Amino acid sequence: MPSFDIVNKIDHQLLDNAINTSRKEIATRYDFRDSKSTIEFDKKTLNIQLLTENEMRVEAIEDVLRSRMIKQKLDPLCLDFGKERYASGNMMRKDIKIKEGIDKETAKKIVKKIKDAKLKVEAQIMDEQVRVSGKKIDDLQAVIALVRSSDFEVPLQFVNMK
Numbered sequence: 001m002p003s004f005d006i007v008n009k010i011d012h013q014l015l016d017n018a019i020n021t022s023r024k025e026i027a028t029r030y031d032f033r034d035s036k037s038t039i040e041f042d043k044k045t046l047n048i049q050l051l052t053e054n055e056m057r058v059e060a061i062e063d064v065l066r067s068r069m070i071k072q073k074l075d076p077l078c079l080d081f082g083k084e085r086y087a088s089g090n091m092m093r094k095d096i097k098i099k100e101g102i103d104k105e106t107a108k109k110i111v112k113k114i115k116d117a118k119l120k121v122e123a124q125i126m127d128e129q130v131r132v133s134g135k136k137i138d139d140l141q142a143v144i145a146l147v148r149s150s151d152f153e154v155p156l157q158f159v160n161m162k
């Protein structure tokens with residue numbers, strides 16, 4: 001029986017490339033001249049840490065990071081922007097978490113949307129992904145089109161089409 005998985009995964013190498021090019025752009029931009037702005041990326045916890053002088057520069061770094069992610073064909077919806085907080089002195093720190101996997105609530109919304117479409121497929125939640133199986137590949141392609149047209153506030157990929 002044909003099936004596929006709906007997942008939310010980020011290519012870590014492309015993300016690392018986007019962060020590195022963001023660092024280079026910040027180092028060469030005129031409005032960041034003589035600033036102590038840094039971008040740190042922890043690959044184990046998937047956490048990006050911004051450190052700079054003021055709120056305006058934090059927003060500028062976020063915009064650079066978003067644009068670099070788009071150029072690397074990564075969806076910036078996977079970024080979970082936290083609150084800015086003051087570090088030592090006049091420096092501001094902001095933590096950005098990378099969201100991977102589909103949480104339970106979003107998975108339930110996806111399954112409900114598929115079941116409401118009355119297609120002859122089965123959708124089941126498996127850990128942090130949703131598996132969809134059916135007898136016809138055309139039904140599975142209809143599910144892919146349905147999920148792509150909906151907004152679930154997380155970037156979704158379709159893998160393991162068998």
